[in-house]
Amino acid sequence: MSAPTTAAWPTPPKKRRMGDLLFAGATRTAASIILVALAGVAIFLTVEGLPGLTAPPERMGGEATFLAYVWPLVFGTLLAAFIALLIATPLSIGVALVISHYSPRRLAKPIGYLVDLLAAVPSVVYGLWGIAFVGPALVPVYRWLEENLGFLPFFSGPASGTGRTILTAGIVLAIMALPIITAICREIFAQTPTLHQEAALALGATRFEMVRMAVIPYSKSGIVSAVMLGLGRALGETMAVALVLSATRIVTWDVIASTSPSTIAANIVLGFPEATGLGVNVLIATGLVLFVITFAVNFTARLIVARSEKGLVR
Amino acid sequence: MAKSIDVSDLDIYYGDFKAVEDVTMTIPARSVTAFIGPSGCGKSTLLRSLNRMHEVIPGARVEGKVVIGGQSLYDADVDPVEVRRQVGMVFQRPNPFPTMSIYGNVLAGNRLNSRRMKRSEADDIVERALRGANLWTEVKDRLTKPGAGLSGGQQQRLCIARAIAVEPQVLLMDEPCSALDPISTSAIEDLIHELKSEYTIVIVTHNMQQAARVSEDTAFFNLAGAGLPGRLVEMDSTKKIFSVPEDPSTEAYISGRFG
Ligand SMILES: Nc1ncnc2c1ncn2[C@@H]1O[C@H](COP(=O)(O)OP(=O)(O)OP(=O)(O)O)[C@@H](O)[C@H]1O
Ligand SMILES: [Mg+2]
Numbered sequence: 001m002s003a004p005t006t007a008a009w010p011t012p013p014k015k016r017r018m019g020d021l022l023f024a025g026a027t028r029t030a031a032s033i034i035l036v037a038l039a040g041v042a043i044f045l046t047v048e049g050l051p052g053l054t055a056p057p058e059r060m061g062g063e064a065t066f067l068a069y070v071w072p073l074v075f076g077t078l079l080a081a082f083i084a085l086l087i088a089t090p091l092s093i094g095v096a097l098v099i100s101h102y103s104p105r106r107l108a109k110p111i112g113y114l115v116d117l118l119a120a121v122p123s124v125v126y127g128l129w130g131i132a133f134v135g136p137a138l139v140p141v142y143r144w145l146e147e148n149l150g151f152l153p154f155f156s157g158p159a160s161g162t163g164r165t166i167l168t169a170g171i172v173l174a175i176m177a178l179p180i181i182t183a184i185c186r187e188i189f190a191q192t193p194t195l196h197q198e199a200a201l202a203l204g205a206t207r208f209e210m211v212r213m214a215v216i217p218y219s220k221s222g223i224v225s226a227v228m229l230g231l232g233r234a235l236g237e238t239m240a241v242a243l244v245l246s247a248t249r250i251v252t253w254d255v256i257a258s259t260s261p262s263t264i265a266a267n268i269v270l271g272f273p274e275a276t277g278l279g280v281n282v283l284i285a286t287g288l289v290l291f292v293i294t295f296a297v298n299f300t301a302r303l304i305v306a307r308s309e310k311g312l313v314r
Numbered sequence: 315m316a317k318s319i320d321v322s323d324l325d326i327y328y329g330d331f332k333a334v335e336d337v338t339m340t341i342p343a344r345s346v347t348a349f350i351g352p353s354g355c356g357k358s359t360l361l362r363s364l365n366r367m368h369e370v371i372p373g374a375r376v377e378g379k380v381v382i383g384g385q386s387l388y389d390a391d392v393d394p395v396e397v398r399r400q401v402g403m404v405f406q407r408p409n410p411f412p413t414m415s416i417y418g419n420v421l422a423g424n425r426l427n428s429r430r431m432k433r434s435e436a437d438d439i440v441e442r443a444l445r446g447a448n449l450w451t452e453v454k455d456r457l458t459k460p461g462a463g464l465s466g467g468q469q470q471r472l473c474i475a476r477a478i479a480v481e482p483q484v485l486l487m488d489e490p491c492s493a494l495d496p497i498s499t500s501a502i503e504d505l506i507h508e509l510k511s512e513y514t515i516v517i518v519t520h521n522m523q524q525a526a527r528v529s530e531d532t533a534f535f536n537l538a539g540a541g542l543p544g545r546l547v548e549m550d551s552t553k554k555i556f557s558v559p560e561d562p563s564t565e566a567y568i569s570g571r572f573g
Binding site for chain 2: 105193195198199200201202204205206209214217218
């Protein structure tokens with residue numbers, strides 16, 4: 001997010017051409033606008049959110065401290081995002097590999113377009129789809145999970161009768177994160193040098209072995225970036241989660257129960273219409289927490305990528 | 315285990331474009347055969363059709379017959395993966411796997427056969443292959459370092475080690491020295507000399523002296539004209555090709571009076 005540098009060498013000012021000046025001006029302006037907008041959001045969240053931190057308990061669902069209020073939401077946000085990525089990452093990598101390495105070229109293009117189309121579907125639609133279709137369709141699955149895997153804390157039940165659980169929310173989020181992760185992975189896989197792929201094939205690798213030997217190691221850091229962008233979408237997604245989940249603030253690992261933890265974003269959307277006075281400030285303060293989480297996640301991801309790139313010679 | 319190669323009436327295509335036409339030749343076992351000819355005449359294309367690497371390119375196909383040690387490569391029931399395990403290949407640009415150590419690179423092919431190997435067995439294979447590629451003394455103290463950290467010449471010898479670690483029957487080399495300095499080149503030429511006692515080697519080269527130095531037989535390819543497919547002009551013992559070639563165009567090419 002650094003400002004783009006325009007001229008690599010400083011040229012004598014007088015010789016600067018008009019086009020150069022215009023371009024430099026335009027890019028600097030664009031870069032500044034981004035920074036200003038970001039700073040504006042941060043300042044707004046801080047100024048408006050601070051009073052919320054010390055709001056009286058009746059404004060915070062009866063919790064004594066803001067931390068106690070926001071913690072279940074943070075938990076729910078991270079849990080939903082984690083479930084989403086757990087599902088979306090292998091699926092996206094698989095779809096991307098099919099497009100870049102497995103399907104005949106005639107098929108690869110249309111599959112790619114279809115996946116891209118998923119990204120264009122508005123999130124409200126995903127939410128409705130979650131309530132009306134995914135949830136009910138998963139009810140028997142949840143029952144089965146409760147009966148057969150109920151000894152695991154994740155499936156201890158009682159299984160939701162409507163299917164509106166955090167697992168459903170996670171699945172819907174996974175479908176929403178899928179296109180972006182797939183698109184990036186596909187680009188990265190397609191860039192694997194032919195040289196290394198042929199090295200593997202010439203050794204007698206099957207296509208799968210070639211992917212494992214030459215494509216995946218080469219793409220590791222790119223995959224991490226892609227997953228992080230998908231995570232960004234899952235963390236911040238509002239409508240789909242708000243529609244699927246009711247805004248209960250509980251902390252539980254049980255992902256198939258009808259009372260599931262909600263997420264920060266969904267809580268804001270559901271709570272905002274009724275909130276007044278300090279209640280608004282409390283919601284904004286939770287927004288600030290989400291902002292910080294997103295930032296931290298992104299930062300950590302960059303760090304991981306930078307480190308794994310160092311390990312990759314050349 | 316070295317085997318001879320019989321090519322008959324081979325046409326090689328990229329989609330609709332016929333790149334190589336009507337090649338018939340016999341490449342003897344345990345000897346070095348050089349492919350020479352002007353750029354674009356289809357040397358690499360022919361070489362890659364000898365271990366079914368040609369068909370990796372979308373739309374690429376061959377017509378005709380290639381028989382290695384009695385087994386026809388392009389029969390319907392032949393698995394290209396199996397062919398490539400027995401016909402090794404070294405590319406023009408060294409291509410060790412960048413994320414693997416030297417040790418891992420040498421064993422890459424053996425690990426593919428996904429047979430469980432004992433550690434001592436793996437160590438033996440690595441040492442034997444690296445000694446075979448004249449690289450052992452240079453890298454024996456840093457086997458766990460990345461293969462990409464070696465010099466270009468060392469990387470190319472690492473690629474040769476990787477190819478011979480699986481003990482193929484044939485070794486194909488496409489201009490293996492063209493990215494290397496004279497000292498590395500000479501190291502690899504010495505290596506080819508040693509390897510031919512065990513392997514059937516086919517080498518593509520643009521360097522006439524190299525062809526004369528390392529090969530027993532030489533095949534000269536040429537284009538009939540721009541846009542036309544490449545053809546085998548003549549193949550004979552290297553001594554004969556470089557002294558009294560039958561075709562005037564061979565003579566012109568090797569004496570540098572070409573085009
Ligand atoms: N991937 C490809 N797709 C389409 N045509 C190709 C492809 N690779 C090579 N060709 C064509 O096939 C012909 C033979 O190419 P090839 O690479 O075999 O020549 P070569 O003799 O190895 O040349 P050089 O000495 O320059 O390596 C050329 O006309 C080339 O343009
Ligand atoms: Mg070539």
